[in-house]
Amino acid sequence: MVCSVEGIGEKMKTSTDMISLFRVTLSRSLFHVSIITITLMILAPLLPTHVLSYMITISIFSIYAIGYDLLFGYTNQTSLGHSLFFGVGAYGFLLSVLHLKTDFWGSLAIGLFLSFILALIIGIISVRLSESYFVIVTAIFSNIFYSYALNATWLTGGSDGLSINVPTIYLGNISFSVYDPVINFYFNTIVLVFVYFLLKRIVDSPLGRVFIALGQNQERLTYLGYNIYRYKLLAFIISGVFTGLSGTLYCIRLRYASAEFFGIIWSILPIIWCLIGGRKTLLGPCIGVIIFTFFQFYISSLWTYYLIFFGLLIIILFRFSPIGIVGYINQRWGRQIHENSRNN
């Protein structure tokens, strides 16, 4: 963490005055993220399986977390309906493999397409609502799907779920199978890095700035000539699709999906990830995922009620930093860098 903070300092000195006019955030340190990722990927074959499994889960959840953060952190809209896209992404993949017999990429595309369509429809209905109604309506939508998935056992397998054989991935002439944990790790990490850079691009673009402004003052933005509902919808769709992608990858990893994928817990988890790590930073949610998944993987075997530890941790963390870990680091050191760049 510390090294990435220094990273901004170096970058700020070399960057033009123009860039320094925009508020500095920690997520600038892409270079270090890449280094860590590449190191992990080189080390992957040497790691024990449970560590690999842990890291695969981190990758999948991180995609969910940073996609959700675009909506929750940047545009400041709290959705409790994202489990819907998570479940739809998973079932879109699973059902197309089972019934349509599509190949890997085809099924993945269907999963993503379904979450896109649903995000579009639910977004159009809910983005016009003010804050609390938005939360309620999105929560209702995901609950409708949850109830339906529980009851429609002929389609979803209910809470027992359905298992599949994940098709072999063909990439040109090369073929590989996600049944090999190392391959699976590579696959998920590459997708995560791709998603991260894509979202990074969006966040640093004019659109990203509008998203941030949307989170701060919707009225003023309207009176600057922005159709805010269009931008809210856009953020909703982007985050919905990435959530769908994460659901698909989770289904691929478990080779299984159940109605529980639609459960409210999958809507609450991303909020927790974002809050621990720090909203409005792309790195933050990933760190939230790393911490939470650590509890799920390692502490849970020590004691069934491990979430009590986690709850305590959250309370202590928010006592010292209500804006999360990365938010704290940004505030502590990011501002300082900001001041320095102004004096130069």
Added chain:
Amino acid sequence: MKILETINLTKHFGGLIAISDVNITIEKNEIRGLIGPNGAGKTTFLNLITGYYKPTKGKIFFNGSDITGLPPYKIIQKGIARTFQLTNFFPEMTVFENIWLGINSISRKPWDFYHHIGSLKYLNDKVLEILNLVGLDQKKHMIAGNLSYGDRKLLEIGIALSTNPTLILLDEPMQGVSPEEKEKVVECIKRISVDKTVLIIEHDIDVILRLCKTITVLDRGKVIAEGTPNEISMDINVQRTYLGIE
């Protein structure tokens, strides 16, 4: 040339008549003052023009085209900008970013998701231009929420300017501004009025008298007088409203 014209503009809130049959015509490049006691309907009038409320009756014409009932963002895109009575901006963003948002909104691709914001020089140059105009170029790095009251008003005017409007509506630009900073705001309004039409709502009569050649007086939702500062101060209706002379 008429830039803004309202015809029989009326707004009811339930039984309350906030604005009734207001006909105001604003000429191009003038600075018009809009005064009146509290609750006269000045801000409601602004909210009607910018689409925040839909009028109960009446029409609003801007540059000859009917803008009655359009959503706010479309009215802004047509070239009307406004400031707010209470400061209203993006408190956690820098001064630069605040202005940048307006410039971006009228750029060709406000939803550009590919280019880095730092690399779009043509946007950033325009931001600096406006910052120079309102006199905030030294404070461009500051977080907007940390500005003084006077500077906040300047920033508000800058944000209003950023969408390149032909008509600017200023809602009490002097409110809460210290006497020392007042001069800065007045100078700023003078500078921007060179090629823009300005409508100012203000309680500070001195400022109105210094800036405006024509003043409109509203009371209880009706226009009770309109004319030069001299005519207004002689007007019996205005005296009655302000001084309570019977």
